[in-house]
Amino acid sequence: MTALITGASRGIGRAIALEFAKSGYNVAINYANSEVSAKDTAKECGEFGVLAFAYKADVSDFDACKEMVAKVEQDLGPVEVLVNNAGINIDNLLIRMSQEQFDKVYFANLKSVYNMSRQVVPGMMKRRRGRIINISSVAGLYGNVGQTNYAATKAGIVGFTKSLAKEVGARGITVNAIAPGFIETDMTDRLSDNIKEIARSKITLGRFGKAEDIAKAAMFLASDGASYITGHTLEVSGGISL
Numbered sequence: 001m002t003a004l005i006t007g008a009s010r011g012i013g014r015a016i017a018l019e020f021a022k023s024g025y026n027v028a029i030n031y032a033n034s035e036v037s038a039k040d041t042a043k044e045c046g047e048f049g050v051l052a053f054a055y056k057a058d059v060s061d062f063d064a065c066k067e068m069v070a071k072v073e074q075d076l077g078p079v080e081v082l083v084n085n086a087g088i089n090i091d092n093l094l095i096r097m098s099q100e101q102f103d104k105v106y107f108a109n110l111k112s113v114y115n116m117s118r119q120v121v122p123g124m125m126k127r128r129r130g131r132i133i134n135i136s137s138v139a140g141l142y143g144n145v146g147q148t149n150y151a152a153t154k155a156g157i158v159g160f161t162k163s164l165a166k167e168v169g170a171r172g173i174t175v176n177a178i179a180p181g182f183i184e185t186d187m188t189d190r191l192s193d194n195i196k197e198i199a200r201s202k203i204t205l206g207r208f209g210k211a212e213d214i215a216k217a218a219m220f221l222a223s224d225g226a227s228y229i230t231g232h233t234l235e236v237s238g239g240i241s242l
Helices: 011-022 035-046 062-076 099-127 138-142 148-171 193-201 211-222
Strands: 002-005 026-031 052-056 081-084 130-135 173-180 233-236
Touching: 002 011, 002 062, 011 026, 011 035, 011 081, 011 211, 026 035, 026 062, 035 052, 052 062, 062 099, 081 099, 099 130, 099 148, 099 173, 130 148, 130 211, 138 148, 138 173, 138 233, 148 173, 173 211, 211 233
Parallel strands: 002 026, 002 081, 026 052, 081 130, 130 173, 173 233
Antiparallel strands: none
């Protein structure tokens, strides 16, 4: 079994890669810039007795995705699980947001989901099995000030997930999304103490989540236990919406 995780050198992607390796999957770890971190993640995954390699590719580029998937399947076999995790944020109020800021986030967060899914779906349809898991965000469900670009892409992922699920369900493929809330990552580490405190006050469980919480959710959606779940967006936010 092979799982390909985009943006897997650090944070949530790294935790997902480790969780799949722990469960016996060969793991393809995609990265854009953090080669050292990606290779370290691959090494850690390999300690679970599986094959794990790092693959550099800009997932906002369709041809780069095509080349990467071909290499992954040559090295590790057919991709049975795709986790579209790669993404960026460039926050700004709309009145100050440049076209470049909007476009960069769109291509990295949403176009990448199309690029990668387009590569693996034909093979999954032939084999009549497969799992696609897209990482969205609570920002895509509820919006967030200064994140019109980011929230739009994450909301787009929810619509993409539902639509693709309807297209491929008859071929035994499930397509689901996860919407993380505030998770302890490099991104949240950059927030001021004041903003962190305000965020915690809105979370029912009163704390930020961990990358492992998202990884375990992804592993569940890839498991046989989730074989009758598709087109669903699983919110993992500690109850931020309550």
